[in-house]
Amino acid sequence: MKIKDVKDTIINADSIDIMNQLEEKSVDVIFADPPYNMQLGDTLLRPDNTVVNGVDEEWDSFESLAAYDEYTKKWLSAAKRVLKDDGCLWVIGSYHNIFRVGYILQNLGFWILNDVIWNKTNPMPNFKGTRFTNAHETLIWAIKNPKAKYTFNYEAMKALNDETQMRSIWELPICTGKERLKNEDGEKLHPTQKPEALLYRILLASTKPGDVVLDPFFGTGTTGAVAKKLGRHYVGIERDPSYVEGARERLNNISPIEGTAIEFTCKKKMPRVPFGAVLEHGMLQPGDILTDAKGKHSAVIRSDGSIKSDCAEGSIHQVGAAEQNAAACNGWEYWYYKNGRKLVCIDELRRQIRTEMYGAE
Numbered sequence: 127m128k129i130k131d132v133k134d135t136i137i138n139a140d141s142i143d144i145m146n147q148l149e150e151k152s153v154d155v156i157f158a159d160p161p162y163n164m165q166l167g168d169t170l171l172r173p174d175n176t177v178v179n180g181v182d183e184e185w186d187s188f189e190s191l192a193a194y195d196e197y198t199k200k201w202l203s204a205a206k207r208v209l210k211d212d213g214c215l216w217v218i219g220s221y222h223n224i225f226r227v228g229y230i231l232q233n234l235g236f237w238i239l240n241d242v243i244w245n246k247t248n249p250m251p252n253f254k255g256t257r258f259t260n261a262h263e264t265l266i267w268a269i270k271n272p273k274a275k276y277t278f279n280y281e282a283m284k285a286l287n288d289e290t291q292m293r294s295i296w297e298l299p300i301c302t303g304k305e306r307l308k309n310e311d312g313e314k315l316h317p318t319q320k321p322e323a324l325l326y327r328i329l330l331a332s333t334k335p336g337d338v339v340l341d342p343f344f345g346t347g348t349t350g351a352v353a354k355k356l357g358r359h360y361v362g363i364e365r366d367p368s369y370v371e372g373a374r375e376r377l378n379n380i381s382p383i384e385g386t387a388i389e390f391t392c393k394k395k396m397p398r399v400p401f402g403a404v405l406e407h408g409m410l411q412p413g414d415i416l417t418d419a420k421g422k423h424s425a426v427i428r429s430d431g432s433i434k435s436d437c438a439e440g441s442i443h444q445v446g447a448a449e450q451n452a453a454a455c456n457g458w459e460y461w462y463y464k465n466g467r468k469l470v471c472i473d474e475l476r477r478q479i480r481t482e483m484y485g486a487e
C-alpha cells in the first residue's frame with residue numbers, strides 16, 4: 127500500500143495488518159497510544175457511591191501478560207518496518223504497561239532518546255486511599271538506531287517554554303470539557319482520549335510541516351486533529367467503527383493553520399568561519415597565546431591557523447579536546463586571548479567576522 131494513497135485518512139482495521147501492508151520506511155513519526163492492559167478488577171466507586179468510569183473495554187483486555195507482550199512485539203516490529211530510518215517513535219503508557227513496552231522496544235533495536243513524564247494537573251484521585259494518586263503517564267521517545275538524524279525542534283520547544291530549555295516533565299491537564307468527544311447519550315465516547323495539548327507539544331517538537339504522522343491506535347483521532355491543525359499529514363488506524371466515526375467528524379471540523387502561522391523558531395544556520403580568518407583579519411597574530419577560561423592550559427598560534435600546546439598540535443578544536451582529555455571540543459568556545467588585562471573568548475572574534483562579512487548577528 128502506497129503511503130500517498132492513505133495520507134490524511136483513517137483506516138478502520140487492525141493496525142498490525144495495515145502497518146505490515148504499508149510501504150516500508152514511509153512515515154516520519156509514529157505516535158502510539160496502545161492498550162494499557164489495565165486489568166481492572168472490581169467496580170470502583172467514588173465516596174458518593176457513583177461508579178468510576180474506568181477502562182474496561184474489550185480492546186484493553188489480554189488473557190495474560192505473555193499475550194500482551196506478544197501483541198506488543200508484533201505491533202512494534204510492524205511500526206519499525208514502516209518508519210523511515212531518520213524517523214522517530216513515541217509511545218505513551220502507564221505503570222501497567224510502559225516498562226514492558228520499553229523492554230520490548232529496546233530488544234527490537236530501538237534507541238531511547240527520552241522518557242517524558244506527563245504530570246497530570248487534574249488527575250483522578252485515589253478514591254479508596256489505598257495508594258498514591260496515580261498522577262502521571264510516561265512517554266518513550268525513540269529512534270531506529272543511535273545514528274538516526276531525527277527531527278528535534280529544540281529552539282521551538284524553548285520558545286514554547288518562555289525561552290527556557292524544555293524539560294522532560296510536562297505539566298498538562300487531562301482531556302476535559304468541550305474537547306472531550308461524547309456519544310448520543312452525552313457520555314464519553316472514548317475512555318482514554320488524550321488531550322490535544324500533549325500531541326501539540328509532541329508534534330511541534332519532532333515533526334516538520336508536511337511530515338507524515340502515523341497513529342496505529344487512533345481512538346478519537348487526537349493525533350490527526352493536531353497534525354492537521356499544524357499542517358502535518360496523518361494516517362490513523364483504528365479497529366472500532368464508533369471511534370472511527372467520531373474521529374472523522376472531529377477531523378472534518380479542523381482547518382489547518384497556514385502561512386506565517388505555521389512557521390516556528392529554528393536555529394539560524396550561521397556561515398562557517400575557519401580560525402585562520404582571525405589571522406587574515408589581523409585580529410590575532412601568529413605567535414599570540416591562547417588559554418582556556420581559567421588560564422590553566424595554553425597554546426601558541428601558528429601561521430596557518432593551527433595551534434600548538436605542550437601536549438598536542440592541530441586545530442583549535444583538536445588541541446582543546448586533547449588538553450581536556452575529551453573526545454571533542456568546540457575550540458571557539460574553549461579558547462581565550464588576552465585583551466589588555468581581560469581574557470576574551472575567541473568566539474567574540476568569530477562573531478565580529480560574521481557581522482563584517484555576512485551581516486549576520
Ligand SMILES: C[S@@+](CC[C@H](N)C(=O)[O-])C[C@H]1O[C@@H](n2cnc3c(N)ncnc32)[C@H](O)[C@@H]1O
Nearest residue numbers: 140141159185319320343344345346348364365
Ligand atoms: C488507548 S486508546 C487510544 C486513544 C487515542 N489516543 C485518543 O486520543 O483518542 C487505544 C485505541 O486502540 C484501538 N486498538 C486496539 N488494538 C488495536 C488494533 N490492533 N488495531 C487498531 N486499533 C486498535 C482501540 O480500539 C482504542 O481506541
